[in-house]
Amino acid sequence: MAARTQAPRDPQLLKGVLPMLVLALLREQDSYGYELVTRLRDAGLTDVATGSVYPVLTRLERDGHLASYLVASQSGPARKYYTPTDAGLEHLGVQRRGWQQLGDVVAVVMTPGPRRSRPVQEARP
Amino acid sequence: MTSTDSPTAIAVPRPGLRDRLRRERYLLSLVLWLDDDYPSAERRALLAQLRGELDTAAADTSMREAIRSLGPARQLAAEYSELLDTGRPRWGLGAAAAAGWLLLCLAATAVFASALWQVAPHAGADGVTARLLWAELTVVRTWGETSLAWESGFPWTLLVTLGVLLVTARAWRAVPVLRRERGEA
Numbered sequence: 001m002a003a004r005t006q007a008p009r010d011p012q013l014l015k016g017v018l019p020m021l022v023l024a025l026l027r028e029q030d031s032y033g034y035e036l037v038t039r040l041r042d043a044g045l046t047d048v049a050t051g052s053v054y055p056v057l058t059r060l061e062r063d064g065h066l067a068s069y070l071v072a073s074q075s076g077p078a079r080k081y082y083t084p085t086d087a088g089l090e091h092l093g094v095q096r097r098g099w100q101q102l103g104d105v106v107a108v109v110m111t112p113g114p115r116r117s118r119p120v121q122e123a124r125p
Numbered sequence: 126m127t128s129t130d131s132p133t134a135i136a137v138p139r140p141g142l143r144d145r146l147r148r149e150r151y152l153l154s155l156v157l158w159l160d161d162d163y164p165s166a167e168r169r170a171l172l173a174q175l176r177g178e179l180d181t182a183a184a185d186t187s188m189r190e191a192i193r194s195l196g197p198a199r200q201l202a203a204e205y206s207e208l209l210d211t212g213r214p215r216w217g218l219g220a221a222a223a224a225g226w227l228l229l230c231l232a233a234t235a236v237f238a239s240a241l242w243q244v245a246p247h248a249g250a251d252g253v254t255a256r257l258l259w260a261e262l263t264v265v266r267t268w269g270e271t272s273l274a275w276e277s278g279f280p281w282t283l284l285v286t287l288g289v290l291l292v293t294a295r296a297w298r299a300v301p302v303l304r305r306e307r308g309e310a
Contacts, residue, residue, distance in 0.1 A: 054175070
């Protein structure tokens with residue numbers, strides 16, 4: 001059996017779900033930016049770029065879905081950790097329900113059904 | 126909040142000189158592409174954060190790879206600039222417009238005074254007087270006296286400068302009641 005190759009991922013699709021994934025991972029454990037990127041990669045998003053995750057963190061913090069705190073580093077600047085707020089967790093719940101509903105619709109549409117024959121064109125007088 | 130353990134500090138090796146230069150070149154490029162009105166305190170915080178993140182990523186892979194993963198500085202700067210509150214006053218833009226207006230006034234006055242300077246010797250001891258917008262310029266150029274006088278009853282130039290500053294900077298946005306909420310047209 002031939003090995004399955006990973007299909008190329010649509011960047012727009014990833015951009016749309018990234019805030020939800022970030023919130024979901026931070027719900028499990030607070031993380032700083034790069035740590036979160038590695039967690040996303042470990043989860044299967046192997047091609048996710050740091051440049052697409054950091055602005056998402058800033059946006060979620062601006063919108064009040066994330067809070068942040070600094071942890072002093074033994075070398076270099078303090079590290080900024082992110083944690084979801086109550087509003088962020090609520091937002092995550094809404095997003096997850098929306099995603100599941102969308103997934104159900106996509107699954108129904110994408111499930112191959114029996115192919116119907118084309119309607120026969122009636123001869124014009 | 127659901128997280129329980131507080132994270133502890135992890136030591137990241139300091140990058141070598143070449144990598145630090147690579148990092149700073151990228152960050153400088155990012156700063157140049159950032160919106161002019163990006164608040165300086167936020168800009169400093171962003172750079173400090175990215176510096177730390179780049180060092181951590183570089184310790185994991187390499188500085189070259191860490192920078193590549195951030196993408197083009199211009200694109201990243203555009204993403205951060207988009208996050209700015211569009212309903213805030215733009216003092217930098219207002220100050221630039223006001224300075225431009227003042228420079229324009231200065232240049233117009235210099236050209237006007239220069240023209241008066243040319244004809245002043247023929248005007249006698251009273252000199253030549255002419256009006257430029259709301260100001261009256263008098264140039265005296267005789268053997269005994271050389272002078273340039275500027276008379277303006279009301280400081281219109283300063284008033285217009287202030288107007289240009291406030292309008293261009295959209296200063297009313299500094300008043301919370303007058304600010305449009307995000308998403309409004």
